[in-house]
Amino acid sequence: MNKHVVIESEVNTRLDKLLVQVIQEQSRAQIQSWIEKDHVKVNGQTVKTNYKCKLGDSIEWTIPEVESLHIEAENIPLSIVYEDQDVIVVNKPRGMVVHPSAGHQHGTLVHALLYHCGDLSGINGVERPGIVHRIDKDTSGLLVVAKNDQAHTSLVNQLVHKTVARKYEAVVHGEIAHEKGTIDAPIARDPKDRQKMGVVAGGKTAITHFQVLERFHDYTHVECRLETGRTHQIRVHMKYIGNPLVGDPKYGPRKTMNIGGQALHAKLLGFTHPRTKEWLQFEVEAPTYFHDLLNNLRNNY
Template identity: 55%
Template sequence: MSNSYELVIQDEKGRLDKVIAEKLSDLSRTRIRELIDSQNILVNDKKEKASYKVQAGDKIVVNVPALEPLNVEAEDIPLDIVYEDQDVIVVNKPQGMVVHPSAGHPNYTLVNALLYHTKDLAASPEGFRPGIVHRIDKDTSGLLMIAKNPKARESLEDQLAHKLNKRLYLAIVHGNFGESAGKIDAPIGRNPSNRKQMAVVENGKSAVTHFKVLEQFKGYSLIQCQLETGRTHQIRVHMAYIGHPVAGDPLYGPRKTLKGNGQFLHAKVLGFNQPTSGEWLEFSVDVPEIFEQTLIRLRNK
């Protein structure tokens, strides 16, 4: 069942999302921003950004649709849990596991496994991704943070939005570099000629990736990437854009590549502030065996 609210600004000042959060305390800032993006919040019958500065006399209509029921089954799937407390879970996702259910992947996802592990997962508006605040691709391995309650979800998403986390990836890419490090600042959006792909496009969303060359081999390099933003397929798109696609990437890389189970991309380091205490937490996990064995073969060539 949906709820609707009508607010009239009198002497309140500040951002639209902040003012609504103060007036409707049951809604988190994260949920409010989602409602703004989906045009469920209108100011004077018009869509405004979350950063819009309210003015006296503004009429704000807030429509809160009911959350879709969760129809995702818990499955007894082993999880590599690196850390867990009352607010968050940090999990090392294996290569080949999808993060949440979708039309093509209704089960055997990380969410299915998490639901079996705990009943404490922050609800999501869509219903099918409780606890999920960020994703990595099916064939990318490594660290993810999971929110166990609404407060934790809002904190972790705010940290992502304000670039307060630490996210370091390792990747084996095609080709060698003349430089030891670089920055890719190129907007990413849907590829207009292939809807299955993302691409660097003029009207895309801002995307920034920093990379550092760790080792170079014959025809390949091992790099470390640090994300400023978290766009879909960001590292894969950016590295292909500069002529160094991730090895094993079936979507953005060449067919002649390293043998494996998909792209050689691993989320190695994850750092964030604990949602309640504010304590800085940082975790690191080794690359999967197939990644390590591939590095050994490249070093011995």
């Protein structure tokens, strides 16, 4: 059991933020996970991650053991963009789920990665080894995965401090009049539908920058740059401004093109290498379906 007593300069600091400063080698996301799983107590009581510390509070925590991995590796082809002893960058195909969940016990990116390299970081537990950030099942494109805990912690910290470069391209409904813009709107679970995210007062800060690439009649091809990385952020934000993604079954209009999912591709990813501190940046072309969609719009709209 580890212990820390809150001093005057730490009063009113969020519990998760304070523990990042105290423990140092753990990411904020990991510490939040410990708090949510009751591995952290304040004055012997379970509290929330946003608990504001008081003078003299006794914070106690235990570091949970990394669970042994029971997911079976599967020989699934991968499009590997970059790989070394610490990280692997993949171009995830459309239709592939990133990690196992209740409805996806096989065929995920994690299953494929375990077959390919055999060892991934254990910070996210047995179901999400190595997974630093996610992209949706029907979103294609770049994803970086950590091979060890040190790399994982570094990459998560870069995401927290907004130093990771992430650009997407999408096709949305409607003609966006502005050449570029910024959507700054908090995101949380939709109180009316827990299966969806939405712009909700009091939600987590979410910022998306967009730029128009090409306009068609009733449609727009845009590039989106993420400043934050909330669940379904681009899909939610574009719907919020009245321009939902083409093909989006969850956030799009009822009448949208049947293209097998939202027209969204993670085209660019840049980060500082956890070990060498070198800036690495990668860019991949959108898949064939995306180019076919654009050509169809050019010819018919």
